[in-house]
Amino acid sequence: MLAVCVCRCTQCPLEGVDSTSASVLSRCFTRISPVSAILAALCREGHREAETRVPRCCRNLVLHPSDMLSRLVFVSASALKSSGPIGAGVVHASRCLHTSSQSLAPVPPLPEKGGKVRHGIIPEELFQLLYPKTGVTGPYMLGAGLLLYMLSKEIYVINHETFAAASIGAVIIYGVKKFGPSVGAFADKLNEEKVAKAQEVKDVAMSSLTQAIDDEKKEQWRVEGRAMLFDAKRNNVAMLLETNYRERLHMVTNDVKRRLDYQIALQDLNHRLEQEHMINWVEKSVISSITPQQEKESIAKCITDLKALAKATQAKATA
Amino acid sequence: MAGRRVALKAIDWVAFAERVPPNQRGMFNALKTRSDGISAKLASLPEKPVAIDWNFYRSAVAKAGMVDEFEKKFKALQIPEPTDTQTSNINAQEAEANKSAQAYIEGSKARIAEYEEKLAKFKNMIPFDQMTIEDLNSVFPETKLDKVKHPYWPHKPIAEL
Numbered sequence: 080m081l082a083v084c085v086c087r088c089t090q091c092p093l094e095g096v097d098s099t100s101a102s103v104l105s106r107c108f109t110r111i112s113p114v115s116a117i118l119a120a121l122c123r124e125g126h127r128e129a130e131t132r133v134p135r136c137c138r139n140l141v142l143h144p145s146d147m148l149s150r151l152v153f154v155s156a157s158a159l160k161s162s163g164p165i166g167a168g169v170v171h172a173s174r175c176l177h178t179s180s181q182s183l184a185p186v187p188p189l190p191e192k193g194g195k196v197r198h199g200i201i202p203e204e205l206f207q208l209l210y211p212k213t214g215v216t217g218p219y220m221l222g223a224g225l226l227l228y229m230l231s232k233e234i235y236v237i238n239h240e241t242f243a244a245a246s247i248g249a250v251i252i253y254g255v256k257k258f259g260p261s262v263g264a265f266a267d268k269l270n271e272e273k274v275a276k277a278q279e280v281k282d283v284a285m286s287s288l289t290q291a292i293d294d295e296k297k298e299q300w301r302v303e304g305r306a307m308l309f310d311a312k313r314n315n316v317a318m319l320l321e322t323n324y325r326e327r328l329h330m331v332t333n334d335v336k337r338r339l340d341y342q343i344a345l346q347d348l349n350h351r352l353e354q355e356h357m358i359n360w361v362e363k364s365v366i367s368s369i370t371p372q373q374e375k376e377s378i379a380k381c382i383t384d385l386k387a388l389a390k391a392t393q394a395k396a397t398a
Numbered sequence: 399m400a401g402r403r404v405a406l407k408a409i410d411w412v413a414f415a416e417r418v419p420p421n422q423r424g425m426f427n428a429l430k431t432r433s434d435g436i437s438a439k440l441a442s443l444p445e446k447p448v449a450i451d452w453n454f455y456r457s458a459v460a461k462a463g464m465v466d467e468f469e470k471k472f473k474a475l476q477i478p479e480p481t482d483t484q485t486s487n488i489n490a491q492e493a494e495a496n497k498s499a500q501a502y503i504e505g506s507k508a509r510i511a512e513y514e515e516k517l518a519k520f521k522n523m524i525p526f527d528q529m530t531i532e533d534l535n536s537v538f539p540e541t542k543l544d545k546v547k548h549p550y551w552p553h554k555p556i557a558e559l
Contacts, residue, residue, distance in 0.1 A: 188528040304417030309492040323480040325443045332447040
């Protein structure tokens with residue numbers, strides 16, 4: 080009954096829909112069913128730029144949506160925004176199509192994350208593909224329509240297996256959602272350890288090689304000093320020779336000197352001996368020449384001298 | 399007296415000590431102490447011997463002519479220099495050492511070239527994040543799994559896992 084166009088701040092205005100066809104479409108949808116009409120006509124215009132291009136009749140048909148439907152719009156719009164850059168035909172750069180026969184070398188690394196998916200299974204590319212024609216809710220409508228078709232035409236028959244599949248699906252989804260990140264982190268850690276081990280091997284190898292190169296260079300520098308050893312040896316030899324020569328000189332001089340000194344000492348000894356001998360001989364002869372007569376006379380004289388001396392000293396003492 | 403007093407080359411013991419590798423330090427210390435002992439002994443001896451005062455002796459010694467004879471003989475005396483038997487040995491040793499040093503340096507250079515090559519290989523390796531297993535096997539051949547010898551997974555003896 081009411082065709083509703085909600086002005087949302089989405090980026091891409093509807094392309095290829097001019098004013099007349101938009102009005103025709105909206106009127107068509109009103110005849111089919113209210114719900115589908117509302118869902119189909121959501122989220123068309125809304126950008127400031129887009130507003131200028133919005134056909135006049137669509138703007139005239141803007142009316143307030145019901146609350147539940149607006150919440151659906153919010154959800155789909157936010158999901159659309161959160162899924163990444165919106166642009167028709169955006170593909171990850173590393174997944175290039177092999178347009179030319181040249182191959183890249185080195186092989187470009189694998190992308191960090193896999194392709195974006197909505198609700199865990201459906202790739203984002205489908206939504207991007209359908210966005211220009213059917214907007215945000217297009218793929219959902221497609222999915223719902225397909226499901227309804229398969230159920231109503233009994234292409235897929237509901238039986239016991241359906242409930243089994245549903246239960247198993249639920250359990251699997253719960254398990255993955257709960258334990259997925261931790262298992263992923265564990266696997267990543269294993270991988271990290273392997274890479275870290277290999278990196279360590281590489282680092283140790285590189286450092287040991289640089290160390291070995293430095294050591295070799297140092298050893299070469301050391302070898303260059305070998306001349307000093309032989310200089311030292313030759314110096315030692317020269318010093319020894321010189322020392323020996325000087326010792327010889329000194330020895331000769333000292334020996335000559337010693338001999339001359341010996342001669343002098345010998346002379347002195349002879350001289351001294353002669354002197355002493357002479358003195359002794361003279362004394363002996365003098366003593367032997369003293370006769371007993373002379374001895375008595377000399378003793379008497381000594382006594383009289385002594386007496387005189389004694390008198391002299393006595394006189395001196397009393398005086 | 400030619401040939402005497404070959405100029406002693408000044409040796410920088412500090413620089414010499416730097417070049418000695420640690421395992422030969424004992425030998426170096428022994429050499430240094432020996433050299434120092436020899437040079438100390440040399441320094442303790444005066445260069446010229448004490449001159450003999452002939453006139454004093456001439457007046458002192460009574461024997462005629464003895465001093466003159468001594469003097470004449472003394473002045474005519476030529477003290478032979480000690481012969482140098484070792485320098486040629488040392489020169490021969492030095493030549494040999496030079497040869498072996500050359501050989502060692504050649505070997506060292508070859509080793510350095512080897513190390514540089516290996517280092518270049520490591521430096522030019524792609525980072526591990528971007529490697530495939532084939533790349534890893536080409537860089538580290540020991541990681542290649544021998545699928546002929548061990549045809550079943552894990553392609554290596556269980557003990558090596």
